[in-house]
Amino acid sequence: MNDAEKRRKFFYAMKEANMYDETIEWVAPHYCLMHEMMFQLVEESLGDELVSNDQNIIALDIGSGTGEEAIKLLEKIPTLKLIGIDLCQPMLDIFQERADELRIDRNRYRLIEADILEEEILNKIQCQAKDSFNVTKFNLVISAFTIHHFSSDEDKNECEKEKVFGLIHSLLKDGGVFILGDLFNYKKESAILTDTIAKWETNWISDNFEREAKSADDIDSERAMKLRELKNAWVWHYRWENKLDSMTRQMEVLKRSGFTEVGNPFRYWQVGLLWAKK
Numbered sequence: 001m002n003d004a005e006k007r008r009k010f011f012y013a014m015k016e017a018n019m020y021d022e023t024i025e026w027v028a029p030h031y032c033l034m035h036e037m038m039f040q041l042v043e044e045s046l047g048d049e050l051v052s053n054d055q056n057i058i059a060l061d062i063g064s065g066t067g068e069e070a071i072k073l074l075e076k077i078p079t080l081k082l083i084g085i086d087l088c089q090p091m092l093d094i095f096q097e098r099a100d101e102l103r104i105d106r107n108r109y110r111l112i113e114a115d116i117l118e119e120e121i122l123n124k125i126q127c128q129a130k131d132s133f134n135v136t137k138f139n140l141v142i143s144a145f146t147i148h149h150f151s152s153d154e155d156k157n158e159c160e161k162e163k164v165f166g167l168i169h170s171l172l173k174d175g176g177v178f179i180l181g182d183l184f185n186y187k188k189e190s191a192i193l194t195d196t197i198a199k200w201e202t203n204w205i206s207d208n209f210e211r212e213a214k215s216a217d218d219i220d221s222e223r224a225m226k227l228r229e230l231k232n233a234w235v236w237h238y239r240w241e242n243k244l245d246s247m248t249r250q251m252e253v254l255k256r257s258g259f260t261e262v263g264n265p266f267r268y269w270q271v272g273l274l275w276a277k278k
């Protein structure tokens with residue numbers, strides 16, 4: 001992806017990154033709840049590894065953005081070390097600021113600005129893990145609201161979601177866990193639900209931004225204008241740029257990629273969680 005494409009498609013992670021944390025809860029239904037459930041699943045999945053003080057837990061976060069899921073893990077699990085990957089440097093800059101404010105030791109994590117779909121990514125991640133933490137395999141891979149940007153079309157030559165799931169599988173230790181919090185549609189489950197839920201969600205986003213813009217109208221017209229601009233950009237992004245697939249189909253792809261146990265413990269509209277064990 002060239003720079004112009006990146007700036008256009010990921011407007012919220014490039015030019016508007018400073019508005020991301022303030023507005024993302026108006027974009028993704030139950031954003032906080034999904035992250036909280038993701039954290040609880042991490043705790044359950046790691047089980048005994050969490051109580052062992054002499055063993056580091058090594059985690060990878062794909063599309064770490066401003067750090068919502070990664071910083072929570074670093075804060076709450078003292079033995080955890082993490083590599084965060086994101087395409088957009090402005091998001092990683094905010095991640096760094098948030099982590100510094102919480103005084104999280106910089107030696108416990110590394111942030112890499114990279115495209116998870118690029119050819120050399122496996123090698124790049126393994127080299128970083130070896131240099132930083134003296135390992136090449138991970139106990140845990142997480143990803144929130146990122147993989148829905150990747151293609152899944154079965155009749156295309158390349159299914160990017162399958163490529164990423166394969167990469168994650170090869171980076172995990174045996175018994176390691178991948179937790180995916182993301183947007184999913186109802187393709188091959190129900191055409192009616194696919195359309196209906198997408199409509200509910202885009203209307204909800206639109207209403208949220210409009211409500212906030214209205215309350216800014218008389219106080220700060222510049223902010224009101226910015227919020228309306230963001231509303232239009234997000235609705236466009238949702239309708240035309242996201243590449244959602246259903247949970248059912250993605251669970252099939254995870255199984256094809258070698259995961260032995262796969263399940264979906266949470267779903268609300270298009271937002272959901274998948275859990276997969278190697």
Ligand SMILES: C[S@@+](CC[C@H](N)C(=O)[O-])C[C@H]1O[C@@H](n2cnc3c(N)ncnc32)[C@H](O)[C@@H]1O
Pocket residue numbers: 010013024062063064065066067068069085086087088091114115116117143144145146149
């Ligand atoms: C909606 S944000 C989610 C950020 C964070 N995980 C959260 O839950 O708030 C999606 C992030 O994925 C990143 N991203 C998108 N495509 C990517 C790719 N191919 N490789 C790495 N990061 C990517 C974007 O830059 C953005 O920061």
